[in-house]
Amino acid sequence: MKTNERGCDDTLGVCGMEEGDKPTNDHFKLEIYVFTDPLCPACWGMEPKLKKIQLEYGHLFKMRFFIVPEAASWCVNEQNQKSLVDLWETTATRTGMCCDGDIWHENPLSHSEAPAIAVKAAEMQGRQYGILYLRRLREALFLKKENISNEEILLSCAKRTQLDLEEFRKDLNSDLARKALESDVNTTHEMDAEAVPTMIFFNDRIEDAGLKVSGLHSYDVYEDILAKMLGDYPQARKKMDIDEFVRTYQFVATQEVAEVYDLSMKEANARLKALQLQQKVESIPVKRGTFWQPIPPEK
Numbered sequence: 551m552k553t554n555e556r557g558c559d560d561t562l563g564v565c566g567m568e569e570g571d572k573p574t575n576d577h578f579k580l581e582i583y584v585f586t587d588p589l590c591p592a593c594w595g596m597e598p599k600l601k602k603i604q605l606e607y608g609h610l611f612k613m614r615f616f617i618v619p620e621a622a623s624w625c626v627n628e629q630n631q632k633s634l635v636d637l638w639e640t641t642a643t644r645t646g647m648c649c650d651g652d653i654w655h656e657n658p659l660s661h662s663e664a665p666a667i668a669v670k671a672a673e674m675q676g677r678q679y680g681i682l683y684l685r686r687l688r689e690a691l692f693l694k695k696e697n698i699s700n701e702e703i704l705l706s707c708a709k710r711t712q713l714d715l716e717e718f719r720k721d722l723n724s725d726l727a728r729k730a731l732e733s734d735v736n737t738t739h740e741m742d743a744e745a746v747p748t749m750i751f752f753n754d755r756i757e758d759a760g761l762k763v764s765g766l767h768s769y770d771v772y773e774d775i776l777a778k779m780l781g782d783y784p785q786a787r788k789k790m791d792i793d794e795f796v797r798t799y800q801f802v803a804t805q806e807v808a809e810v811y812d813l814s815m816k817e818a819n820a821r822l823k824a825l826q827l828q829q830k831v832e833s834i835p836v837k838r839g840t841f842w843q844p845i846p847p848e849k
Contacts, residue, residue, distance in 0.1 A: 580611035585748040587618050588665040588687050591638050593747045595645025598809035606786035616734040619666035646805035648838040653695040661699040668704045670730040671721035683711045693836050753779040793830045797844045
């Protein structure tokens with residue numbers, strides 16, 4: 551298994567942080583289980599809220615992701631292409647996160663389980679690598695209309711995640727990845743969390759039951775749950791500057807910046823365009839909206 555050379559931040563769910571940027575609090579008051587599916591457009595639409603809760607309150611909890619391949623498989627296997635296109639386009643409008651439904655006309659997926667197994671294979675190189683790989687899969691699927699059930703695309707996403715490709719290929723075709731996915735599915739059934747996205751909040755009081763919330767909600771709903779589990783409203787951490795946010799996550803939507811920094815889409819776009827004029831970020835237009843990535847400093 552690959553050694554973690556870049557450093558992974560368990561709070562932010564990203565790899566590549568400098569040693570001094572890693573969280574130092576090893577005691578967490580809460581644990582949050584996130585049940586998700588690589589093919590679920592609503593799960594993709596939830597990413598701005600997950601980033602915000604991790605940035606503001608990540609020092610208070612550990613977050614674990616469970617892959618639920620059964621959740622979206624019915625879409626691939628039973629729904630017709632037109633209804634899937636409508637579902638994706640409606641979700642994009644509702645969440646502000648582009649879901650290009652044209653894939654179901656141009657490059658439809660054939661196997662819903664392959665991406666889920668691939669996430670578990672990536673996770674074998676480190677839990678946070680699995681989270682980062684899941685993000686790259688979703689970018690390929692929802693933005694680039696790539697068939698992420700195809701092994702070549704799965705390997706391409708692994709390369710973009712900077713995984714050890716030889717290890718990843720071996721794990722992708724191993725029983726270990728499939729068994730890891732089966733473990734996630736078993737937990738899903740035990741927690742009655744088959745619908746995605748679902749989050750279950752646990753505190754450090756063993757006698758208290760977890761609090762489950764399914765579907766997409768406004769951000770204040772998740773803050774209220776944190777307060778209920780902690781017994782009081784927690785103090786949010788000061789967030790990094792927007793240019794550092796883009797550098798940390800590498801590829802972010804205008805919607806993610808707007809959600810995390812409590813800005814309107816117009817205000818977020820203006821802030822990002824100002825950074826673009828300073829040659830700190832560059833824009834990547836997609837079917838619905840814009841994504842942003844950092845411009846590497848000149849050597």
